[in-house]
Amino acid sequence: MSDRIYTVEGMTCGHCVASVTEEITEVAGVTGVQVDLPTGRVTVSGDGFGDEAVAKAVAEAGYTVVTS
Structure with a gap:
């Protein structure tokens, strides 16, 4: 099993996190x-x-993964 970390742009609230x-x-x-x-x-x-x-x-949730 592995973990990967992403930076997601546009999340501002608990509803964003849930989505x-x-x-x-x-x-x-x-x-x-x-x-x-x-x-x-x-x-x-x-x-x-x-x-x-x-x-x-x-x-699909309406946000963007930030790439370096």
Whole structure:
């Protein structure tokens, strides 16, 4: 199992956190999601999930994964 950390732009409240968590949880291979609202950091745990799938799930929730 591995953890990956993403920065998500646009989250401002608990509803945002719930939406992002719900969408990412549906990605195949994801077993856990933790969101730190003040920093916008989202830690995703699991095996076999890809960055593109997580970014797509975040977009479905209405937010954007920030890439460096």
